[in-house]
Amino acid sequence: MLKVEHVVKSYKQGGLFSQEKKQVLNGVSFQSLPGECLGIIGESGSGKSTLGRLLIGIEKPDQGTVLMDGADVSKRKIRAGKMSAVFQDYKSSINPFFTVEEAIMEPLGRNGETNKVETLLKEVGLPPSYRQKYPHELSGGEVQRVCIARAVAAEPRCILLDEAISSLDVSVQLQVLDLLRTLKERRRMSYVFITHDIQAAAYLCDRIIFFRDGRIEEITETRQLKNVKSDYAKKLLGALVMV
Amino acid sequence: MTRLKHLRNDPLAMISIVIILFTIICGIFAPYIAPHDPEEVNMNLRYAPLSWEYLLGNDHLGRCILSRIIYGIRPSVLWVLAALVVSVLIGAVIGFTAGYFRGKADTFLMRICDIMLSFPGYVMALAIIGVLGVGLENILIAFITIKWAWFARIIRTSVRQFAEADYVRYAKTIGKGHIEIMVKHIIPVTFADIAVISSSSISSMILQISGFSFLGLGVQAPTAEWGMMLNEAREVMFTRPELLLAPGVAIILVVMAFNFFSDALQIALDPSTQEKKKNVKGNYLLKRRLNRHESTQA
Amino acid sequence: MTILKVTGLTILDERTGDTLVKDSSFQLKKGTCLAIAGESGSGKSLTCRALMRLNQPGLKETGTILFKGEDISLFTKKEMRKKRGREIYMIMQNGMTAFDPSSVIGVHLKQAAAEHFDWSAEETERKLHWALESVLLKNPGEVMNHYPHQLSGGMMQRVMIALALVLEPDLIIADEPTTALDAITQYEVMNELSRLRERIGCSMIFVSHDLAMVRKIADELLVMKEGEIVECGTVESVFRKPKNDYTSYLISTRQALSDHFTSLMGSREQC
Numbered sequence: 001m002l003k004v005e006h007v008v009k010s011y012k013q014g015g016l017f018s019q020e021k022k023q024v025l026n027g028v029s030f031q032s033l034p035g036e037c038l039g040i041i042g043e044s045g046s047g048k049s050t051l052g053r054l055l056i057g058i059e060k061p062d063q064g065t066v067l068m069d070g071a072d073v074s075k076r077k078i079r080a081g082k083m084s085a086v087f088q089d090y091k092s093s094i095n096p097f098f099t100v101e102e103a104i105m106e107p108l109g110r111n112g113e114t115n116k117v118e119t120l121l122k123e124v125g126l127p128p129s130y131r132q133k134y135p136h137e138l139s140g141g142e143v144q145r146v147c148i149a150r151a152v153a154a155e156p157r158c159i160l161l162d163e164a165i166s167s168l169d170v171s172v173q174l175q176v177l178d179l180l181r182t183l184k185e186r187r188r189m190s191y192v193f194i195t196h197d198i199q200a201a202a203y204l205c206d207r208i209i210f211f212r213d214g215r216i217e218e219i220t221e222t223r224q225l226k227n228v229k230s231d232y233a234k235k236l237l238g239a240l241v242m243v
Numbered sequence: 244m245t246r247l248k249h250l251r252n253d254p255l256a257m258i259s260i261v262i263i264l265f266t267i268i269c270g271i272f273a274p275y276i277a278p279h280d281p282e283e284v285n286m287n288l289r290y291a292p293l294s295w296e297y298l299l300g301n302d303h304l305g306r307c308i309l310s311r312i313i314y315g316i317r318p319s320v321l322w323v324l325a326a327l328v329v330s331v332l333i334g335a336v337i338g339f340t341a342g343y344f345r346g347k348a349d350t351f352l353m354r355i356c357d358i359m360l361s362f363p364g365y366v367m368a369l370a371i372i373g374v375l376g377v378g379l380e381n382i383l384i385a386f387i388t389i390k391w392a393w394f395a396r397i398i399r400t401s402v403r404q405f406a407e408a409d410y411v412r413y414a415k416t417i418g419k420g421h422i423e424i425m426v427k428h429i430i431p432v433t434f435a436d437i438a439v440i441s442s443s444s445i446s447s448m449i450l451q452i453s454g455f456s457f458l459g460l461g462v463q464a465p466t467a468e469w470g471m472m473l474n475e476a477r478e479v480m481f482t483r484p485e486l487l488l489a490p491g492v493a494i495i496l497v498v499m500a501f502n503f504f505s506d507a508l509q510i511a512l513d514p515s516t517q518e519k520k521k522n523v524k525g526n527y528l529l530k531r532r533l534n535r536h537e538s539t540q541a
Numbered sequence: 542m543t544i545l546k547v548t549g550l551t552i553l554d555e556r557t558g559d560t561l562v563k564d565s566s567f568q569l570k571k572g573t574c575l576a577i578a579g580e581s582g583s584g585k586s587l588t589c590r591a592l593m594r595l596n597q598p599g600l601k602e603t604g605t606i607l608f609k610g611e612d613i614s615l616f617t618k619k620e621m622r623k624k625r626g627r628e629i630y631m632i633m634q635n636g637m638t639a640f641d642p643s644s645v646i647g648v649h650l651k652q653a654a655a656e657h658f659d660w661s662a663e664e665t666e667r668k669l670h671w672a673l674e675s676v677l678l679k680n681p682g683e684v685m686n687h688y689p690h691q692l693s694g695g696m697m698q699r700v701m702i703a704l705a706l707v708l709e710p711d712l713i714i715a716d717e718p719t720t721a722l723d724a725i726t727q728y729e730v731m732n733e734l735s736r737l738r739e740r741i742g743c744s745m746i747f748v749s750h751d752l753a754m755v756r757k758i759a760d761e762l763l764v765m766k767e768g769e770i771v772e773c774g775t776v777e778s779v780f781r782k783p784k785n786d787y788t789s790y791l792i793s794t795r796q797a798l799s800d801h802f803t804s805l806m807g808s809r810e811q812c
Contacts, residue, residue: 043723044693056416080418087409095410097431097512103410107417140581147413154417169580169750174794196723199802226806237806239728 001190002032002055002073002158007064009050024050025061026214032158037184037191039205039222041198041236047214052162052194056085068158081107084151088163090143094135100146101131107154120149124179141172145179152183161193165200177203198236210236256507262500267324270316279307281314281467290483299489303475308489311467315490318379318462319469320497323448326383326390331441333387334394339425341395342402353399359392372460382452382461390448394440401436405429435509442505446498453494469494544712544744545569545592549604552587552768556599562587562768564604569712574738574745576759576776578752578791584768585748589714592746593631594621609711627657630710634717636697640689647685650704657708672703676733695726702733706741713737713745719754731757752795756780764788 009025024047032038042048053059054066057073071078084107087093094103104117118128124145135143144164151159161180165173177200184191195201201208202222210217210233218230228234250256269276278298285305293300299308341352368385375381405411406429414424453470455461462468469490476486545568552562562584569575577585590596592606594613606613608629616624625631633639640649647669654665673681676699689697698718705713715734719727735758738745747759755762755776762779764772764787772779772788783789 043725053412056412058412058415076415076418076420078418079416083416083418085413085416087412089409093409093413095428095432098410106414106419150413156417160416170752170798171580171750171791171794174797177798196725198724199798202802202805203798222805236725239725 001034001069002192003065003067003070004031004055005029005065005067007051007054007061007066009047009054009059009061024214025054027064028214028216029064030209030216030219032190032192034157035184035188035190036207037193037205039201039208040192040194040211041196041201041208042194042211043196046212048194048211049162051211052160052192055192056083056160081154082157083160084154084156084158085160085162086144086147086151086164088166090140090147090167093147094143094150096135098135099131100133100135100138103135103146104150104153107150116153120153121146123152123183124149125175140168141176144168144172144176148176148179148183152187152189155187156189158190158192161191161195163195164193166195166197173200180204250507250511253507253511255503256511259500259504259507262496263504266316266320266497266500269313270321273314273317277307277310277313279310281306281310282465283307290479290486300485302472302486303479308472308486311472312469312489312493314467315469315472315493318466319449319452319494322379322383323386323445323452326386327441327445327448330387330390331394331437333391334396335398335437337391337395338398339402339429342399343406343421343425343429345403345406349399352395356392356395359389360396362389364389368455369460372455377460377463379462382455386448386451390444393444397440398433398437401433402429405432431512435512438505438508438512442501445501449494449498542571543568544571544609545746546607547588547592547604548607550588550591550606551603552584552591552596553601553603554599555601560768561600562591565765565768565770566604567763567770567773569744569746571711571744572742573760574747574758575761575763576747576749576755577763577765578749578755579765580750580791582767583765585765586716588765589631589716589746589748592714593625593629623657626653626708626710628710629712629714630705630708632698632701632705632713632715632718635721636694636701637689637692639701640697642689645686645688646692646700650685650700650707653704654707668707669703672706673700675706676700676703677729678703693726694722695730698722698730699733702730702737705737705743709741710743713743714748715745716748717750718747720749720751727754734758752780752791753799764791 007025007028008023010021010023013020013022028051030038040048040051050059054061055073057066057076057079060074066073068078068082073079073083094100098106100121101114101117104120105114108116117131121128121130126142126145126149130138130142130146135146138146147164165176168176180191181204183189191204193201193205202225205222207219207221208225209219210228210230212232217232218228220228220233225237228237250260278296283306285301288297288301288305289303291297291301291305297307297309299312302308302311337352337356341349367389368382371385371388372381375384408428411424411428414428419427450470452461453468453473456468456471457474462471464471472490473487473494476483476490479486547568548566550562550565551560553560565584565588567575577588579585587596587600591602592608592613594616596602602614608624613621613624640646650669651662651665654660654669658665660668669685670681673684678684678696678699684692684696684700692700701718718734719730722730731754734745734747737743738758745758747755749755759776762772762774762776763770764779764785766787772783772785774784779788780792783792
């Protein structure tokens with residue numbers, strides 16, 4: 001399904017004439033399977049957000065390829081209707097000038113049916129009266145629900161969840177995770193879940209990638225989480241067990 | 244457009260709109276509205292006080308002040324507006340390109356803007372007039388040349404701020420084209436900023452055009468223009484101070500109307516300020532920043 | 542001995558007339574840690590800022606706050622400023638915004654020390670170095686020469702904790718100190734916070750929406766919902782037997798996440 005092959009990405013540092021480059025991703029390769037939730041865990045500055053931007057094709061890798069069913073995701077015709085995303089910052093994830101209905105209709109295009117909005121809202125647990133609301137009238141959890149409804153509206157094959165629950169309260173995090181779980185089972189989509197929260201990743205994902213300094217440290221099945229081999233993964237898990 | 248209806252609940256906005264529309268209509272239909280020929284000299288009526296025939300009195304050559312004010316709308320407001328629209332459009336195209344695409348396009352365009360901005364505005368205008376010759380149209384060309392870079396820089400900053408927002412990233416993810424993203428997601432949110440900077444610079448442009456007329460570089464003598472009327476009245480400031488009043492009040496009214504209109508527009512356009520109008524403060528800060536920018540330029 | 546006693550604190554938004562915090566009363570004994578838990582918008586941050594007298598002018602506060610037996614609303618602005626930092630210290634969610642971005646960390650730290658003590662330049666320098674080292678920041682001299690935006694969130698919080706070590710306040714208010722951090726850094730900062738308590742023996746008010754954090758550090762727990770205190774008691778008793786439905790809901794959601802994780806990890810011993 002999504003196939004990442006030897007991806008390298010670096011950013012220019014400094015001013016106009018500076019040649020200095022900072023390598024953010026360093027030969028990353030992995031593959032996500034249809035209907036699977038793949039977790040990517042890393043600390044801030046590990047390059048996981050950059051990886052996220054490459055996965056949804058809004059940036060191109062310097063070397064290597066990101067393929068979706070064999071086609072390059074950086075071409076927008078390829079990812080239209082197949083890819084979707086939910087981001088971290090619930091304050092800016094919906095255009096402030098859009099109502100909930102307009103936001104959910106966006107991926108459906110002009111010939112979308114408005115009565116679909118009601119079904120979708122129901123699916124994410126919001127009353128139909130929310131159609132005419134503006135994002136600033138919603139709480140963080142509600143905005144993320146609308147974003148999820150928007151993400152599944154066009155029935156994509158893969159959804160990127162980039163720290164999608166990190167800015168929410170713990171109690172709301174669980175609700176959103178449960179919602180994502182049920183939607184996945186119902187619609188047979190695959191998720192790529194980027195996060196720093198191991199517990200949340202373990203709750204939702206089937207496989208987990210430990211990511212550090214632009215490299216993959218280890219890929220493990222969530223069921224096999226207790227048997228991780230790399231030192232880094234052990235250290236991360238160890239920090240949690242202490243609590 | 245439904246959002247514009249919110250303007251109706253704001254009395255200040257409605258008054259501003261009425262003043263602006265009234266001024267523009269008067270300017271366009273000046274020959275039908277003005278009671279007299281603005282250039283008709285009548286030495287018998289020199290400094291004549293207000294009368295029923297000459298509602299605002301007569302100036303030092305006995306010309307009808309009211310008619311001159313009405314005809315003066317054309318260079319002072321209408322042409323300034325046209326110059327403003329052109330420079331905002333150029334600035335917007337460049338600002339949007341630079342702020343949205345970033346990278347090399349951004350660096351290149353912004354360096355050009357920096358070069359344009361490094362010339363002091365008045366010197367640049369004088370140089371252009373020196374090359375092209377004296378006259379209103381050349382002043383307007385000079386205005387556009389000076390101002391576009393300034394608009395481009397500010398619009399670019401505003402666009403940059405929103406081009407990284409998550410909803411823009413989302414639109415890119417689902418494969419929307421750049422043009423569609425700009426029209427649907429970036430223009431509406433930056434429109435308020437553009438409206439505010441345009442309206443706050445229209446006042447300075449009105450004053451600048453008067454300044455050039457005063458130097459004898461802009462509108463030529465017999466033609467009516469508000470700044471020039473002020474200048475003519477300046478000579479008799481102490482003996483006939485009332486002559487300053489008509490053009491002065493006209494300038495103040497129009498400038499204020501534009502300012503209040505832009506404030507109201509910003510509040511009306513932003514859905515999150517409709518019930519709690521707190522953003523007025525932010526607007527004020529933006530304006531102050533712009534004014535400071537402008538004063539360092541002059 | 543009670544260090545802080547709050548009675549009937551009510552915070553009103555004067556513009557809209559909304560009650561943001563309603564008649565809340567609690568007290569804090571010397572040397573203990575009180576946690577305030579609740580979802581966003583429950584009024585926990587407002588309560589904290591009221592204790593520091595840092596709320597915006599548009600908010601009207603009623604009720605009394607006694608700090609060491611003195612009513613804080615009777616202090617002059619100057620006295621209050623003297624107390625902030627030296628006696629009541631605040632650690633905020635985002636350390637970066639707490640510092641002026643245009644000068645280096647060292648300048649801020651020295652200023653804060655000079656505000657409250659008459660130390661010589663060398664002594665200040667020495668104490669700051671010692672404090673930064675003891676929160677496990679290697680190379681304190683270099684850290685002090687960095688600008689706030691050059692440090693990571695976790696490092697900023699360590700700097701804030703180091704400053705508390707130098708100032709030795711009587712009461713520390715930590716307002717969501719770990720929320721903006723990575724899971725891994727969170728645990729490290731939490732460790733530093735508990736060590737800080739042991740070292741200077743201060744009292745602490747710890748605000749968080751994450752009950753796992755609360756359980757790790759606090760002695761007593763206060764649960765707020767929509768501006769009202771719905772539960773209060775010692776941490777152990779609240780966790781074992783919550784009286785309020787809302788509290789048990791908060792606990793169960795947190796538990797569901799960590800239970801799943803421990804069940805995954807738990808069978809390690811058996812392997």
